Amino acid sequence: MTLIAEILPCFLGSACSSVLVNVPRRAVLACGIMGNIAWFTSLLLLSLGVSALASNFLAALAVALIAELMARWMQVPVSCFWVPAILPLVPGVSAYRAMYAFVEDQYTVGSQMAVQAILTAGAISGGVMLAGSLFQLVRAGAGAQAREANP
Numbered sequence: 772m773t774l775i776a777e778i779l780p781c782f783l784g785s786a787c788s789s790v791l792v793n794v795p796r797r798a799v800l801a802c803g804i805m806g807n808i809a810w811f812t813s814l815l816l817l818s819l820g821v822s823a824l825a826s827n828f829l830a831a832l833a834v835a836l837i838a839e840l841m842a843r844w845m846q847v848p849v850s851c852f853w854v855p856a857i858l859p860l861v862p863g864v865s866a867y868r869a870m871y872a873f874v875e876d877q878y879t880v881g882s883q884m885a886v887q888a889i890l891t892a893g894a895i896s897g898g899v900m901l902a903g904s905l906f907q908l909v910r911a912g913a914g915a916q917a918r919e920a921n922p
Contacts, residue, residue: 831898
């Protein structure tokens with residue numbers, strides 16, 4: 772599939788899911804763009820030879836960092852941005868194929884695919900959690916500096 776053919780479905784998937792989770796209208800376009808950023812970051816890293824787990828982790832980290840900035844700029848909760856934006860990264864096909872392999876009595880293949888899907892989901896959540904933690908540390912450090920400057 773060409774990159775051009777992936778832009779619209781990725782954008783629509785993220786933008787439409789943002790409507791489903793009641794993101795403010797003014798942020799829907801940004802959610803769609805951030806979904807594209809997540810997907811293309813993952814594809815870029817994969818093309819550079821980075822493993823699938825690391826590329827999903829780094830793509831989720833990048834999108835979560837951008838989501839933190841966008842949330843402050845647009846004054847909406849950060850989850851309004853990162854929840855729809857990481858949907859293109861979610862390993863739904865891997866999970867489906869794992870369940871299908873179990874139904875077909877191919878337990879070894881199903882187990883391998885299930886573990887891969889679980890690890891990918893864990894990498895995505897780890898990237899989001901790391902970004903949130905980094906922003907909390909920065910915010911705590913800025914608050915401590917402000918308290919020291921104004922005793």
